[in-house]
Amino acid sequence: MSNVPIPKLAGVCGWPVHHSLSPLMHSFWLREMKIAGAYVHFAVRPDDAMRAFTTLKNTSISGVNVTMPLKRIAFEAADIVTPDAERLGVANCLFRKEGQLFAHNTDLEGFAAPLLGKFGAHAISNNAALVFGTGGAARAVIGALLSLNCPEIRVCGRTDEKAEKISRDIDLPSINPVSWYHRQKSIESAGLIINASSAGMKGGFDLDIDLIAARPGTFIYDLVYTPINTGLIKQARKQRLPFIGGLDMLISQARPSFKLFFGETPPLDLDPAPLLKKALSKK
Numbered sequence: 001m002s003n004v005p006i007p008k009l010a011g012v013c014g015w016p017v018h019h020s021l022s023p024l025m026h027s028f029w030l031r032e033m034k035i036a037g038a039y040v041h042f043a044v045r046p047d048d049a050m051r052a053f054t055t056l057k058n059t060s061i062s063g064v065n066v067t068m069p070l071k072r073i074a075f076e077a078a079d080i081v082t083p084d085a086e087r088l089g090v091a092n093c094l095f096r097k098e099g100q101l102f103a104h105n106t107d108l109e110g111f112a113a114p115l116l117g118k119f120g121a122h123a124i125s126n127n128a129a130l131v132f133g134t135g136g137a138a139r140a141v142i143g144a145l146l147s148l149n150c151p152e153i154r155v156c157g158r159t160d161e162k163a164e165k166i167s168r169d170i171d172l173p174s175i176n177p178v179s180w181y182h183r184q185k186s187i188e189s190a191g192l193i194i195n196a197s198s199a200g201m202k203g204g205f206d207l208d209i210d211l212i213a214a215r216p217g218t219f220i221y222d223l224v225y226t227p228i229n230t231g232l233i234k235q236a237r238k239q240r241l242p243f244i245g246g247l248d249m250l251i252s253q254a255r256p257s258f259k260l261f262f263g264e265t266p267p268l269d270l271d272p273a274p275l276l277k278k279a280l281s282k283k
Helices: 022-032 048-054 070-079 081-089 107-121 135-149 162-171 180-187 231-238 246-262 271-280
Strands: 008-014 039-044 062-067 093-097 100-104 126-131 152-156 175-177 194-195 217-222
Touching: 008 022, 022 039, 022 217, 022 246, 022 271, 039 100, 039 246, 048 070, 048 194, 070 093, 070 100, 070 162, 081 107, 081 135, 093 246, 100 152, 100 246, 107 135, 107 217, 126 135, 126 180, 135 162, 152 162, 152 180, 162 175, 180 246, 246 271
Parallel strands: 008 039, 008 062, 126 152, 126 194, 152 175, 194 217
Antiparallel strands: 062 093, 093 100
């Protein structure tokens, strides 16, 4: 009887999805860890996503990562929802287990791991955080900061009403909206500044803030990774502020997904960052 393991199949679903770096990253880990398997792109239209996701448990696919605009549909398609997915109301990961389809979200862990690894717990517990953005990424960031006992979280976006809505939805005294008009004033007293918006992405506009107002030692975290050197990261370098780029979160949120799909967690010394940077330089 053969002892050759049956290759496992996983992938990333989205519309569009061809731009995703996930196959490059997961394929690197599969190759380096000598695991029999494959990770591929799955183009899934929003109007066909519910059918595709609900039938996933009847296939040989171990699981899939899910990108926008399919994250809410993935959440609704699952038989069982994990606490992290429940907290955010969306899923970026679906996986099969004991005949059931599970919805999970690795964004909380993906955001927190680089923050703790590079800045340490004191960066969170001893500082007010200023979060730019009012979408799903911002909610994931806020959820992670709350779980890490951040004493004050300020939310700011170009539309003040959206920041106010997040504050109302979470309804905790430590969450406070900051008007776009007063964003620079808030920078002066924040110890951790996070860009969880799309500002700074290639082809778009930079986040309209000036870090010259930031106090020395303020921690900067930009979730955008295309380009790697965003306008915010360039400012942080100029002001000699410690920073984390979006590539760190991309890699950190992929590690737990890989474990769910292929049964092993990629070691930290298997770093796909050089490979991803090379791919991004060609885009």
